[in-house]
Amino acid sequence: MKRFLLAAAFFGILLLLWEAAFRAKIWSPVLLPSPRQVAVYLEGAAVDGTLANATIVTMRRLLIGYIIGFLVGLPLGLLTARWKLWQDTIGTLALGLQTLPSVCWVPLALLWFGQTEVAMLFVVVMGTLWSVVIATETGVRNVPPIYSRAALTMGSKRLHMWFKVILPAALPFIVSGMKQGWAFAWRSLMAAEIFVTILTGFGLGQLLHYGRELSAMEQVIGIMIVIIVIGLLADKIFFSPIEKFLHRRWGTSQA
Amino acid sequence: MHQAARARSAVSEELEVITPSKLAIENVSKNFQGASGPVLALDGVSLNVAEAEFVCLVGASGCGKTTLLNIIAGLEKPDSGRVLADGRPVTGPGRERLVMFQEPALFPWLDVFGNVLFPLKLKPNLTNEDRRDVAKYYLELVGLSRFERANIHELSGGMKQRVSLARALAPNPRMLLMDEPFAALDALTREQLYGDLQRIWKARNKTIVFVTHNVREAACLGDRVLVFSPHPGRIREEFAVDLPRPRDINSVDLAAYATQITKALKSFGKAEAPVTA
Secondary structure, three states, X not given: OHHHHHHHHHHHXXXXXXXXXXXXXXXXXXXXXXXXXXXHHHHHHHHOOHHHHHHHHHHHHHHHHHHHHHHHHHHHHHHHHHOHHHHHHHHHXXXXXXXXXXXXXXXXXXXXHOOOHHHHHHHHHHHHHHHHHHHHHHHHHOOOHHHHHHHHHOOOOHHHHHHHHHHHHHHHHHHHHHHHHHHHHHHHHHHHHHHOOOOOOOOHHHHHHHHHHOOOHHHHHHHHHHHXXXXXXXXXXXXXXXXXXXXXXXXXOOO | OHHHHHHHHHHHHXXXXXXXXXXXXXXXXXXXXXXOEEEEEEEEEEEEEOOOOEEEEEOOOOOOHHHHHHHHHOOOOOOEEEEEEOOEEOOOOOOOEEXXXXXXXXXXXXXXXXXXXXXXXXXXXXXXXXXXHHHHHHHHHOOOXXXXXXXXXXXXXXXXXXXXXXXXXXXXXXXXXXXXXXXXXXXXXXXXXXXXXXXXXXXXXXXXXXXXXXXXXXXXHOOEEEEEEOOOOEEEEEEEOOXXXXXXXXXXXXXXXXXXXXXXXXXXXXXXXXXXX
């Protein structure tokens, strides 16, 4: 409770500073709207459905792309960990492509797929995929051999070994790869949405872009806040509980 | 009602004390590729272990005793010679012969109960309820019923090895292979486990091959103690320990055996001094 109150006080003070900066008129109100103006914009966008629509469009792109990236990346990571040939080919490719900032996929995606949903999905998949491949490979390679030896003597083989021993043992690595993949995908999707307008759906990035076009700073800041909140929620609702479980089971220190 | 009776009988069948294995090791040799050429880890080792016998292999580190245990387990293949368990050649690992390693090798993603359940889930013809009952039985046998839901990292070293023992016993193997399982534990915990292991060995009637570098431990646990010499690994001497059980590791009679065995070990020379305490 005390922690909550302190945190609330912290954010309250941030808001007050913002309001104070606005009232001091250091910058033109066009460049720095008041918290109230931003709140009014957000309320309006929430009431007329713009915000909900944009959030749904963005989240749909993100989730579908993320799930595809994960489902493709996990088996690729297992294969690269298991066979030298895969390690030398897909493994090296993954390592190279992972160093490429995922926003760099946007021009290529636009030329290949045009201004379509597929282009957006492609960018998200590329953001997720390579992180998951590399994390899975690293995780599997770091499984202590004693686990598989012990499992062998108990009669575990092949698929059972992969699903009941090696994958769970590599879980801490895989989860951190998923988290990194999520971060990459989220960033690159926002960049792509700001970069291009896709007629089939206006995402949060597009709202941000139009905020700039219209010089509507309250819209720009409002959408930025929404994007931050979504990022926080993804962490608190999805990743945090998994990480807590891992810390408790493995006995690793809680950050 | 009928179903409950049947479930109970499946569990009691699973928990039945079964005939232990007898083991024949015939002229087993094994080379390793060392940094400076091949090393002869085992040189023509032959050994018979009777049903329900408790055999200890002692020797300095690097004498090939762990390699021999791995070959018996089926985790490694000998270059020549063969291992027969109950007359059949060992071709790979199997749950007839379960291994307890020096590190507990427990799975950190499962709790204590999940670890003991793991080998049981690999056993067909049991319902999940049966498996849970069997796991409970073995956790009670090693005295850890209260810790079913504990995470592995929360246990002490001795408790981890107890869980490891319960996990090895759970699928009711005919033979237990133990690779210095108590080496990393403190003396007090070890003494407790010596008592427990002897009790459980009697209760479950297993054949046990136990590798150690601790001479007293070998004299305390083994019906027979086989002494290895290193470079190349050979069985050089054999001691039958004729003392009543359960044995107390601090008894004078046991110390006399330990002295004899130590003398034999030291006579091989160049080997580093094994632990005698």
